[in-house]
Amino acid sequence: MSDHTATIRCQNTGPDFLKRRYSREHTIHFDGGVIVPGSPSPHSVPAPWSNATAVDPEEAFVASVASCHMLWFLHVAIDAGLEPASYEDEAVGEMTKNAQGKLWISRVTLHPSIEWRSERHSTADEVKHLHQQAHDECFIANSIRTKITINEP
Numbered sequence: 298m299s300d301h302t303a304t305i306r307c308q309n310t311g312p313d314f315l316k317r318r319y320s321r322e323h324t325i326h327f328d329g330g331v332i333v334p335g336s337p338s339p340h341s342v343p344a345p346w347s348n349a350t351a352v353d354p355e356e357a358f359v360a361s362v363a364s365c366h367m368l369w370f371l372h373v374a375i376d377a378g379l380e381p382a383s384y385e386d387e388a389v390g391e392m393t394k395n396a397q398g399k400l401w402i403s404r405v406t407l408h409p410s411i412e413w414r415s416e417r418h419s420t421a422d423e424v425k426h427l428h429q430q431a432h433d434e435c436f437i438a439n440s441i442r443t444k445i446t447i448n449e450p
Contacts, residue, residue, distance in 0.1 A: 301328075302327075302328050303325055303326065303327055303328075304325075304326040305323055305324070305325055305326075305335070306323060306324045306326065307321075307322070307323035307324075311346075317346075318346070319346065320345070320346055320347075320348075321336055321337045321342055321346055321347055322334065322335070322336045322347070322348050322351060323335045323336070325352070325357075333351075333352050334348065334350070334351035334352065335351050335352050335353070335354075335357075336348040336349075336351035336352070336353055337353055337354070338353040338355055338356075341353075355390055355392065355402060356390075358390060358402055358405075359388050359389070359390035359402070359405055360388070361437050362388065362390075362405045362407070362435075362437050362438065362441070362443070362445060363386045363388035363405070363407055365435040365436055365437040365438065366386075366407055366409075366428075366431050366432060366435050366437075366438065366445070366447075367384055367386060367409070367431075369430070369431035369432075369434045369435050370384065370409070370411075370427060370428060370431035371384065372431070372434070373427050373430040373431055373434070374427055377419075377423065377427060378417060379413065379417065379419050379423075379427075380413065380414040381411050381412065381413055381414065382412040382413060382414035383411070383412045384409060384410070384411050384412075385409070385410045385411075386407050386408055386409045386410070387408045388405060388406065388407050388408065389405070389406045389408070390402045390404070390405045390443075391403055391404040391405075391406070401443075402443050403443060403444065404443060404444045404445075404446060405443055405444075405445050405446070406445075406446045406447075406448055407445065407446065407447045407448065408448050408450075409428070409447065409449065410450055411424070421449070424449060425449065428447045428449065432445060432447065
């Protein structure tokens with residue numbers, strides 16, 4: 298099969314690391330050369346020890362789910378003879394506590410909005426079926442226990 302890599306780099310720049318007074322900012326290096334600034338969410342770690350403009354792990358997780366779903370949706374749309382002009386998704390991850398009281402992202406809700414270019418117009422039932430096919434094929438959805446919900450406009 299295949300391996301997928303990301304390198305995480307962090308430097309201790311805090312005035313007093315052992316008292317937890319240090320920046321949690323880091324960089325995420327992807328194999329294609331893209332470098333993304335990373336940080337914990339300010340909901341978890343307050344500023345100045347976090348950076349709200351950087352990508353936090355929870356956002357990256359939600360983006361991973363939404364991106365994988367979109368890529369599979371486009372694939373199955375082609376198989377159905379449909380041509381999207383655009384696809385936009387304002388995905389939301391919900392963090393809750395599990396039975397052991399540990400925080401986890403228990404639900405990701407996708408809000409895909411698709412504009413169609415196809416001469417043949419899709420029905421609501423057909424789009425729902427395409428989303429189900431995409432969900433069933435998505436590598437990320439098949440890798441997690443988080444519930445994924447698709448809210449179509």
